[in-house]
Amino acid sequence: xxxxxxxxxxxxxxxxxxxxxxxxxxxxxxxxxxxxxxxxxxxxxxxxxxxxxxxxxxxxxxxxxxxxxxxxxxxxxxxxxxxxxxxxxxxxxxxxxxxxxxxxxxxxxxxxxxxxxxxxxxxxxxxxxxxxxxxxxxxxxxxxxxxxxxxxxxxxxxxxxxxxxxxxxxxxxxxxxxxxxxxxxxxxxxxxxxxxxxxxxxxxxxxxxxxxxxxxxxxxxxxxxxxxxxxxxxxxxxxxxxxxxxxxxxxxxxxxxxxxxxxxx
Numbered sequence: 001x002x003x004x005x006x007x008x009x010x011x012x013x014x015x016x017x018x019x020x021x022x023x024x025x026x027x028x029x030x031x032x033x034x035x036x037x038x039x040x041x042x043x044x045x046x047x048x049x050x051x052x053x054x055x056x057x058x059x060x061x062x063x064x065x066x067x068x069x070x071x072x073x074x075x076x077x078x079x080x081x082x083x084x085x086x087x088x089x090x091x092x093x094x095x096x097x098x099x100x101x102x103x104x105x106x107x108x109x110x111x112x113x114x115x116x117x118x119x120x121x122x123x124x125x126x127x128x129x130x131x132x133x134x135x136x137x138x139x140x141x142x143x144x145x146x147x148x149x150x151x152x153x154x155x156x157x158x159x160x161x162x163x164x165x166x167x168x169x170x171x172x173x174x175x176x177x178x179x180x181x182x183x184x185x186x187x188x189x190x191x192x193x194x195x196x197x198x199x200x201x202x203x204x205x206x207x208x209x210x211x212x213x214x215x216x217x218x219x220x221x222x223x224x225x226x227x228x229x230x231x232x233x234x235x236x237x238x239x240x241x242x243x244x245x246x247x248x249x250x251x252x253x254x255x256x257x258x259x260x261x262x263x264x265x
Contacts, residue, residue: 004051005253012253014067018059019045025058025085025160032159033152036080036114037129048256050229055255057224058086061194064220064261066090070192071100072216076174076207077196078104080114081153087192088162102167103181103190105174105197108149146171175203178210189216196224199231208240219264221248227258234258 005012026042033039041047048054064070065087075083084102091099112118122129150169157164170177174197182188193215195207208223215221223240225231234252237260241250248262 004053004255005251007251007253011063015059015063015253016053016055018062019054021062021089022056022058022086025082025089028159029080029082029085029156032156033080033114035116035119038079038082041129050256053255055253057196057222057257057259058082060222060253060259060261061086062090064192064222068192068220069095069098070190070219071098072190073099073102073192074105074190074211074214075103075194075196076105076178076211077194078106078153078169079110080149081156083194083196084153084157085160085162087194088157089160091162096163099163099166103170104153104167105170105172105177105181106149107173107197108145108171111145111149111152114152174198175206175210178207182210182214189214189219191216191219192222193219194222194224196222199225199233201233201236204231204233204236205239208236209243212240212244215264217264220261221264222259222261224259225257226252226260227254227256230257 007015023043023045026039030036030039030043042056042058045054048056061083069091070087073087078084084104088096153169154164154167170181193211195204195211197203197207208221211221223233223237226234226237237252241262244262248264250260250262252258252260
């Protein structure tokens with residue numbers, strides 16, 4: 001069988017060992033927010049096994065948090081806070097105090113899919129997953145969606161005893177907001193950047209290109225959804241690898257949705 005990763009076997013096994021933590025976190029989040037289909041799916045272990053293996057991006061995030069303890073964190077695509085919870089839930093209290101900042105970029109498009117209305121309409125329509133509602137219909141209540149979404153993130157983090165005082169939310173299109181942010185903060189560097197925002201080839205390419213100069217030496221960029229079972233963004237990642245081959249070490253895991261990461265030399 002083709003090897004599904006290019007990691008050191010010890011590191012790969014360490015990532016696999018975070019399965020129980022992921023499932024435990026997902027069950028807690030599903031209980032906190034029963035209308036969020038995403039967490040229900042992650043509690044169904046049997047349906048997520050591929051080639052005899054269970055591996056999800058949250059497990060990689062927890063491994064990064066536990067082994068690297070990033071202090072300057074940037075996320076493109078926070079949704080309801082699950083990726084931050086995965087990254088930070090194993091931090092000792094002393095490590096929380098050393099975190100300098102967390103900057104979260106999101107358009108908050110998925111908020112409506114986690115509401116009771118979406119659950120009701122989805123069941124009415126016979127859908128297996130909660131439907132989302134186009135921003136064409138929610139733009140008039142955009143400020144409410146933003147407030148409700150960021151409030152949900154803070155509530156979920158607090159449920160895991162993760163301090164929220166250092167989080168800054170930046171709402172809007174990441175392909176616009178990220179360049180604006182770094183124009184105002186040209187020298188800013190991060191030691192952890194998650195790129196999990198828009199999943200079109202164009203947006204994903206721009207997001208990677210817009211952050212690559214702002215990862216510090218030894219820092220890590222995570223990029224999700226590279227496999228065909230998800231958004232099949234492996235082509236975007238391959239081009240990013242070619243452009244930055246001399247500056248990073250690159251790693252990939254080709255299981256289910258797939259995840260890749262690059263560590264700055």
